[in-house]
Amino acid sequence: MRSDMVKQGFQKAPHRGLLRACGLKDADINKPFVAIANSFCEVVPGHVHLNKVAEKVKQAVRDAGGVPFEFNTIAICDGIAMGHTGMKYSLASREIIADAVEAMLRAHCFDGMICIPNCDKIIPGMLMAAVRVNIPTIFVSGGPMAAGKDSKGNAVDLISIFEGVASFKAGKIDEKRLHELECTGCPTAGSCSGMFTANSMNCLCEAIGMALPGNGTVLAVDPKRDELYAEAGKQIIKLIEKDLKPLDIITPESLDNAFVLDMAMGGSTNTVLHALALASEAEIKYDLERINKISEKCPNICKVSPSSGWHMEDVDKAGGISAILNEVSKLKGLLNLDCPTVTGKTLGENIKNAKIKNADCIHTLENAYSKTGGLTILHGNLAPNGAVVKSAGVAAKMLKHTGPAVIFESQEDACEGILAGKVKAGDVVIIRNEGPKGGPGMQEMLSPTSYIMGAGLGESVALITDGRFSGGTRGACIGHVSPEAAVGGTIGLLKAGDIVEIDIPAKKISVKLSDDELAKRKSQWKKPAPRITKGCLAKYASMATSADTGAVLKWTL
Template identity: 55%
Template sequence: MRSKLMTHGLEKAPHRSLMFATGLTREEMARPLVGICNAANEIIPGHVHLDAITRAVKDGVRMAGGTPMEFPTIGVCDGLAMNHEGMKFSLPSRELIADSIEIMATAHPFDALVLVTNCDKIVPGMLMAMLRLNIPAIIVSGGPMLAGSHKGKTADLITVFEGVGKVSRGDMSEAELGELETSACPSCGSCSGMFTANSMNCLSEAIGLALPGNGTIPAVTSARIRLAKQAGMQVMELLAKNIRPRDIVTKKSVANAVTVDMALGCSTNTVLHLPAVFAEAGLDLTLDIFDEISRTTPNLCHLSPAGPHHLEDLDRAGGIPGVMAELSSQGLLQLDALTVTGKTLGENLDALDARVTDDEVIRPMGDPYSVEGGIAILHGNLAPDGCVVKQSAVAPEMMQRTGTARVFESEEDAVSAILGGRIQAGDVVVIRNEGPKGGPGMREMLTPTSAIAGMGLGKDVALITDGRFSGGTRGAAIGHVSPEAYEGGPIGLVKDGDQIKVDIPGRSLELLVSPEELAKRQQNWKPLEKEVTSPFLRRYRRHASSAAKGAVFDR
């Protein structure tokens, strides 16, 4: 056992003395020591209940003969950090989370790990740490929030964001928006649509590093507590069999994760997080792989923001096992991939008798929402290294469109123009210098996309950025444009009035300006140097890779 490095032998008497000081007994020290990373805090709605989830995990570990030892990590609520300086710290926090867990589990050599998570950057940060450390480990989430209700219709956080635009347009009163604020998010848990947190929790199942049900069992149910206990017990089984994360995460898991991603219509942030996660296992996940799998995988689910359903509906309809059963019926999954159950994916589906119980929430393969997956990768002279769009949430009218560029150097300036009525049908809003280095930090931009929808322009205006979008974004929102403006990408050369052609089915994003004119503009181009007072963000700017490579720290 790794833990013997600090519990066994004559020379470890001082170590044992320190452990006695924590209240441990000799009997507890003699058992496998299981690190329990608890991401609970009193800020994030998805994390306020994680102490209860963690207690259940610890109960499971003890029932199976281990000694749980809890430690914390940080977490940023993307919703609360949105549309101000705080969002610059959200994506970079992923690297700090992975690093902090590596530090804790190496300085204190646990025999195994259970990582208790829920929201946006915490999930991929924990997955990265699991693969980096490569000791028996399992991840368990706190589960999704229930959907809210307003005027007889379901509501969620995105309904509130879009309500701001409706108030600006005069379609909703501030009093009604105030009522909506109190009803859209009715419980703890990760926000109720197929946003980034739920996307990554669902994909943790598909990768094989979480138990079935991890992505969809609602946060407020007793089933979620039982799942946490099962995770605690199961990590002891993984330890007994010496099954490690890199035994599970192989090229087969890469293919399965991206296939389920496309079927679900997940957040575009998965295109940042999955490459970062798999890189820790030495596996390369390129934008081309996303696009290849998208072209052959039908989109089976339209959860908010793409459609009316929420995670509780997906859970009731069969959950991720139901989606995977439907995909496997046409041979689209690698069923012999190993999972944290100790069994293969195919064995798990058989044991669960996995099936779809509502074919409107999970469409059959023969009647999908669309024949292609939820995400498309575009290339062209505006994005030579690629960019990403959640095509399952784009109105048909915007799948192919040529429009007039309206250029902004920051999210705040763009939001002011949108809510001020200065953006018209046929415009293409370009927000640049918001990439990993240019931001720095690559902010999510749910506010401008929601403002476009709320102003009634969702079928008439596209938004293009070297920044990124929330999983709650809908509309022709094209992000991760690479290279970014700060590094000399063509998006930095766009001028007001230029024509931009968007062709999502053709996978193309073109700036309709001659090569000669672009060369002339390039000669006069200089990077926009925003003042960066944070030492951490200055470090991130120096070390962050392109969005096309997951915006990970260089190695």
């Protein structure tokens, strides 16, 4: 066993002595040591219950013959961090989490690991660490939040509250209604109830093979979740015995499977960023063009909030992720059904008996929302290296849009400007200097996009940024524009009134400027001064790569 490094032989008597101080007995020394990488904290709704989850998982490991050791990572709530400097730390926390988990695994020589994430950056951070260290690993998240109900019985969620802010500002709702949304939108523990980034990533963990079926959709408050925790504790021992490791599971083909699900469900655009980062850690060549090819072949058969009124609990009742994957597997060659998974079975075996139980929530192929996927990669002179849009959340009339640029140099400026009425129907909002280096940290733009929706401009205004969006964003919102403004990308050369053309079906995004004019502006461009010069964000900004490569950190040895 890998743990023999710290427990076998007379030389390891001091190590065993320290382990005994942690509660180990003679009988424990020869058992597999299992890391429980938890992310419990008391300020993130998706994580407030994970201390109790860990207790259930640890007991299951003991019952299966292993010795569990729990440690915690940090966790940032993107919703609470939204709209102020704290949001800049969110993406950077992914790398901190990856480093922290890697350090704990390397230092203590565990035989296997169970990861207990739930929200946005914790999942990819733990995945990145898992492929770095490459010991048997299984993911079991804390589960999604239930949707709320207002006084009229309508389903509401976090996005209802965000959009309610703009509706209140515009005089469309009163303070009583805004307070009602505030009090009902987030009713339970769990990752926010729509197809936002956290739930997108937890669902993708099923498709990629790193989590058990049900991981992405069984509610945090559903007793069925306890079955997942028990199964994870039992299964990790089997994975250790088989020595089935993350790099045996995470391959180009299983990443394709993850993006097939992403396209079928219209997941968060952040999944592109995180999957590219995971591919980088696994030393897998994977690019935006490969994602577009999957989108061209995979229909969008399920739309979840913010793209519809359905929530994760509805998807679970309708058959879950396995039902979605089983339906799209009818298209020959789309899914790689032979990929291994943490169940010990192939993906095909995991999903073969799954059926759609509600065809209004999960559509059949014959009744797909669209013949192509819910995410689209755009290119053009405004984004030579690519940009991403959640096409499943774009109104039909906005799939093609041309309008004048209204430019904001930060998310904060944009929020003030939108609420002050500076954006009109037909405009193209540009929020720049919010990329990995320029932000730094690539803030999510949920506040400005929600304000646009709340102001009634969702079907007449587009938004383009070198930052990124919350999974809760809907509308013609195009992010991850690469290269970013801070390194001289075209988005940083735009002037107010420049005409921007968007054609999502054609996968194009451009500004109506000649090559000569762009070259002239580039020659006059000056690199902006860094916004943050100390702390972890300064370090992140100095090493962050472009969004089209996952915004991972790179350095020269």
